[in-house]
Amino acid sequence: MFTGLIQATGKLKPFEQDRFMVLIAETAHSIILSDLAIGDSVAVDGVCLTVEEILLDGFIATASPETLSRTTLEKRLESAESVNVETSLRVGSKIGGHFVTGHVDGVGSLLESFSTETSWEMIFTAPSTLTEEWEKFIARYIVSKGSIAVNGISLTVADCDQYGNWFKVSVIPHTYQETNLSSLKTGDWVNLEGDILGKYVEKLIRSPSHSEDVSLGFLAEHGYL
Template sequence: MFTGLIQALGSMRSHGEDRFQISCLPEASSSLLSDLAIGDSVAVDGVCLTVEEILPMGFVAAASPETLSRTTLGERQRASTIVNLEASLRVGSKLGGHFVTGHVDGIGCLQESTQTANSWEMSFTAIEGFGELWQRTIARYIIPKGSIAVNGVSLTVADCDPSGSWFKVSVIPHSYAETNLSYLQTGNWVNLEGDILGKYVEKFLRYQPNSLVDAPHTASLDGITPAFLAENGYL
């Protein structure tokens, strides 16, 4: 479990077909490496990876074929790149972002990045080339004012289209400067993870078993209306 608050930036290089060497940048905070141990989980651009080897200024982690096929890591095996790094959340730690699992839902593409007086406005779309199913998987969890992790960075959706396949976020200068969002160029790919709470709500609404032994069946949502939600404190 992570928070989406990036602790450090690192450079990533291929260390074999499915292994990566991540080196923290010199100016990165030492808090990430101070108590890092083999077997720990680290979010690398929002992808939860397991530390297999500790290096003086970084670590080595492996990615499964599933992870390589569903995230941007698979496209970066032959190049050095700057990645966002966050160690897993510990009991008692501050939760300043939102609950991030490190299980990427889909791939996005940066459409536009514009600097305003007090922020950077960045818009993204899902990439159809990675499959229509992936686009539907992430899009349905994107709602105005909802939470989303872009390359592991916890952000709030400022605007989106009705389907959720296009959305815009407003990034404050600190988050922009301290993450690899500042390195992105139009057309670059990013990892997207929707809010886990929305996934469970969807699951509970869609399936309601009649008993402990009955198979789940699709529930009627006719009674779930904006008026109903407002009356019960959800809007």
């Protein structure tokens, strides 16, 4: 479990077969590596990975073909672009973002990015479809003022369309500068993870045993919609 508050950036470097090195920026070695242990979970661009070996300047992890095909990690390996890194949440730690599992729901892309006097406004697409396979996509979890993780970064949805096909976030200068959001160009792909709370609500609504007790009307009546 993570919070979506990025601690460092790094680079991916192929190692052997489906294993690769996550090399941490030198300025953040003490933050990430000081108490890192084999078996720990680390979010890399929002993807939960397990530490298999510890290096002087990073660690080695494995990503399955499924993970590579459903996230941007393979692209990051090929391009040597920076990745966001966050170690797992510890009991008693502050939770400044929102609960992020590290299980990416889908890959979106940057539509537009522009600066304002106080922040960076960024608009992203989100995987969605109106076919019967709609349940496989993340758009249904995107709501205005809700939480979303973009490349592992906890952000608040400032605006979106009714289907969640696109959404806008306002990024403060610190987050923009200290993560790989600052290096994104129009059309670049990003990992997206919806708020886990929305997934539990959806599960309750769709469950036959709760369909009479929990409905959209019930949620609206109690201030959830």
